Amino acid sequence: MADESVILCCFLWAVHGEESGLSHHEDSVLALVPEHSGTVLQRARSDGADGRPHEIQLFRFEGQAALDGYLQDPRRVALSGERDRVVARTELFPVSID
Incomplete structure (x- = not known):
């Protein structure tokens, strides 16, 4: 069975002055x-x-379903207002690790 793990890299930029908030x-x-x-x-x-x-x-x-569960976690979603206040930009993309 192939490895179905999902590996991601995330870059985050803070709203000016909100580096500690990020x-x-x-x-x-x-x-x-x-x-x-x-x-x-x-x-x-x-x-x-x-x-x-x-x-x-x-x-x-471990797989796409696990990632989807994290992204949809109600506790994470509840923090979206805070996120919007402190995060100016996000880049999320799949990577492989050798």
Whole structure:
């Protein structure tokens, strides 16, 4: 049986002045990942200078259904107002890890 895991990279940019708010928000939502058969493989922060993202994350979920469950988790959805206040931009894309 083929590996059905989903590996994603996420770039996040904070609203100006909300860098700590972005980190706090991500602390909250990333805490839910393990409950959905997911793992945060890596989380890194930058200063955001020159248009770089403020935070970079790598995730692995056991499959698309696990990822969908995380994305639709009511606790995560309930934080969407906070997210809109502190996150200016997000890029999420699939990757492979060698």
